[in-house]
Amino acid sequence: MNIRNLISHLLLIIFLGVVQIFLLKNLALFGVAFAFLYLLGILVLPISLRTVPLLFIAFSLGFLLDVFYETIGMHTAAATFLAFVRPLWLKAISPTGGYVDSEEPTLSEMGLGWFLSYSLPMVFIYSLVFFTADQWGTGGFFGVLNKSLFSSIFTCLLAILVQLLFFKRRRGI
Amino acid sequence: MLRILQFLYRIRAFILFVFLEVAAVWMIVSNNSPQGAAFFNSSNALVGSVLKKQADVVQFFSLADANEALTAENAEILQKLQLFQVKPDSITFTLDSALTATYQFKGARVIGSSLRYSQNYLTLNKGSKHGIKPGMGIFNPEGVVGRVKSVSENYAVAFSLLNTGLMVSSKIKSSDVFGSVQWDGKNSSEARLLFVPRHVKAQEGDTVITSGFNAVFPEGILIGVISKVAPDAKDPNYLDLTVKLNTDFSKVNYVYLVENTQFTELDSLYRQSEISNEY
Numbered sequence: 001m002n003i004r005n006l007i008s009h010l011l012l013i014i015f016l017g018v019v020q021i022f023l024l025k026n027l028a029l030f031g032v033a034f035a036f037l038y039l040l041g042i043l044v045l046p047i048s049l050r051t052v053p054l055l056f057i058a059f060s061l062g063f064l065l066d067v068f069y070e071t072i073g074m075h076t077a078a079a080t081f082l083a084f085v086r087p088l089w090l091k092a093i094s095p096t097g098g099y100v101d102s103e104e105p106t107l108s109e110m111g112l113g114w115f116l117s118y119s120l121p122m123v124f125i126y127s128l129v130f131f132t133a134d135q136w137g138t139g140g141f142f143g144v145l146n147k148s149l150f151s152s153i154f155t156c157l158l159a160i161l162v163q164l165l166f167f168k169r170r171r172g173i
Numbered sequence: 174m175l176r177i178l179q180f181l182y183r184i185r186a187f188i189l190f191v192f193l194e195v196a197a198v199w200m201i202v203s204n205n206s207p208q209g210a211a212f213f214n215s216s217n218a219l220v221g222s223v224l225k226k227q228a229d230v231v232q233f234f235s236l237a238d239a240n241e242a243l244t245a246e247n248a249e250i251l252q253k254l255q256l257f258q259v260k261p262d263s264i265t266f267t268l269d270s271a272l273t274a275t276y277q278f279k280g281a282r283v284i285g286s287s288l289r290y291s292q293n294y295l296t297l298n299k300g301s302k303h304g305i306k307p308g309m310g311i312f313n314p315e316g317v318v319g320r321v322k323s324v325s326e327n328y329a330v331a332f333s334l335l336n337t338g339l340m341v342s343s344k345i346k347s348s349d350v351f352g353s354v355q356w357d358g359k360n361s362s363e364a365r366l367l368f369v370p371r372h373v374k375a376q377e378g379d380t381v382i383t384s385g386f387n388a389v390f391p392e393g394i395l396i397g398v399i400s401k402v403a404p405d406a407k408d409p410n411y412l413d414l415t416v417k418l419n420t421d422f423s424k425v426n427y428v429y430l431v432e433n434t435q436f437t438e439l440d441s442l443y444r445q446s447e448i449s450n451e452y
Contacts, residue, residue: 022227028289031361051186059193066200067220070287070294070330073200080197084190133201135291135358143359 005046013041013061016162021068032147033154038065039126040159042083043119044106047099051087058083071134078129085125093117107163119159124152221284221328224296228284232426239426246314276391279304279430286333288422291358293333295319295425300327308389309430316395316419317341317354317383318428334396335361335422342387343396346380348373354381354396354416361422363400366414373412375402381416388433388440395419 020038028034042058062079066072090105095114107115127148135144181188232239281303285296299305301324311318311331319333320341332339337358343366344351352369366381379399385392401415433439 021223026287026289031289034289052189055186055189055193059197062197068224068285070285070296071290071292072204073197073202076200077194077197080190080193084186084194136201140358 009041009045012044013038016041017061017064020065025069029150029154033150034127034147035158036123036126036130036151036155037158037162039079039082039123039155040162042079042086043122043159044104044163046103047090047105048103051084054083054086055080074130074133077133078126081129082122082126086122089118089122106167107160108167112160115160115163116156119156120152123155123159124148127151127155221296221298221325224285225298228282228298232282235424235426238424242314243427275433275435277432277434279309279432280427281305281329281430282427283425284328286422286425288333288335288361291337293335293422294322295331295333295428297321297329297331297428297430298327299430300324300329302326305329305430306432308436309432310389311428311430312390312394313420313425313428315421316397317390318420318422318425320389321430333422334364334418334420340367341390341396342384343381344384345369345373345375345399346382348375348379350375351384351386352414362418364397364416364418366399366416367411369412369414371404371410371412375399375412375414377402388436390431391433 016038020036024035024037038061042054042061045054045057058079059076062076065075065079069075090099093114103109105115105118110118128144131144131147131151279299281297281299283295284298285294287293295311295318297305297311305321305324307321307323309321311320317334319331319336320339321329321331323330334341334354335356337356340353340355342351343354345366350369350373353367354364355367356364369375377399381396381399383390383392383394383396397416397418397420399414400417401413403413403415405411405413
């Protein structure tokens with residue numbers, strides 16, 4: 001990763017963080033679909049990034065969000081889990097021939113189908129951890145599943161929109 | 174030995190993951206225990222000021238509604254005030270000071286809130302500098318809103334009534350039967366009234382108000398209206414009462430805080446006699 005990539009990633013994470021804290025904090029479509037758009041910042045980090053720095057990035061991002069959301073620890077736990085699962089999931093769905101040609105798992109580099117199969121399960125796992133921690137002890141596993149499913153769909157839709165609008169296009173989509 | 178170190182080095186990512194996850198879970202647990210010291214939350218000065226800026230912008234749009242509600246409440250208070258004015262042809266006597274100044278009221282603005290989670294919190298724009306203390310009750314003209322959890326110098330964080338950890342001592346207005354209102358984490362406009370025995374004749378439409386028993390809220394603050402009566406499925410001795418909350422939690426902007434000036438005395442009396450006071 002060169003310095004230009006680093007700066008553009010940093011800017012992206014700051015932008016997503018600000019949007020998440022100021023605009024998406026109180027947004028919940030129909031009371032079930034939450035938007036965790038800041039996850040896009042973790043999802044599109046370069047594939048070659050090692051797990052250890054990834055864990056630290058996710059932990060601090062989740063913690064920052066927690067401080068503003070008044071949900072201390074919940075986003076942190078979920079984001080850390082997401083960061084740990086990401087390399088495993090990337091390996092599991094690697095296209096034949098591996099990731100030689102592209103470096104970042106973005107929409108424009110990998111295509112819509114791949115990006116969906118990459119991001120949807122990841123965000124779903126994140127939401128599952130988050131809502132389980134949120135509803136701990138109050139029962140209602142169905143509620144957790146319900147919220148997780150719709151939140152992951154909504155978040156992925158937003159993530160695709162953001163990438164279509166703001167990311168450099170490499171291939172015609 | 175070298176092999177062990179090599180092995181540990183190979184699974185360093187996993188070890189770090191477990192460590193960070195445990196740290197996160199520890200934060201969740203320590204934040205949710207009632208006495209847990211919350212160091213990192215929105216009563217932090219920096220976070221609070223950011224939230225305040227945001228609230229300044231957002232609440233500007235609901236100023237008209239807030240004004241209208243305040244005017245209505247002023248009118249109601251003026252009406253009540255008339256009762257206390259001394260008429261020239263009457264005799265008055267002053268009450269014992271122990272009875273008069275039990276509750277003190279303060280006003281504050283909500284600068285951050287959530288209502289879609291199981292544990293919802295409010296952030297207020299006043300803190301210890303303005304005399305806010307942990308444990309104060311929060312309500313607005315519509316009804317009970319929550320209870321202060323922790324304070325910093327300029328900000329305070331409070332349990333919303335929409336928090337499964339908060340119980341409010343309450344009673345049915347018509348029959349004076351008391352119970353506890355607790356949210357079940359599902360619908361943000363409904364809560365449960367617990368511990369009402371089965372022999373009580375509760376009806377849909379009965380008003381539920383605070384009981385004044387737990388020394389947090391004065392008696393008679395509105396909570397909601399009973400919307401469903403059913404026998405409790407788990408414990409046949411009690412009724413399962415659903416209360417439709419009167420407060421619209423998506424529109425809580427300005428709130429009152431109430432402090433019982435004799436709370437410490439009551440609390441120490443409870444402790445002395447080893448009664449655990451529900452919060």
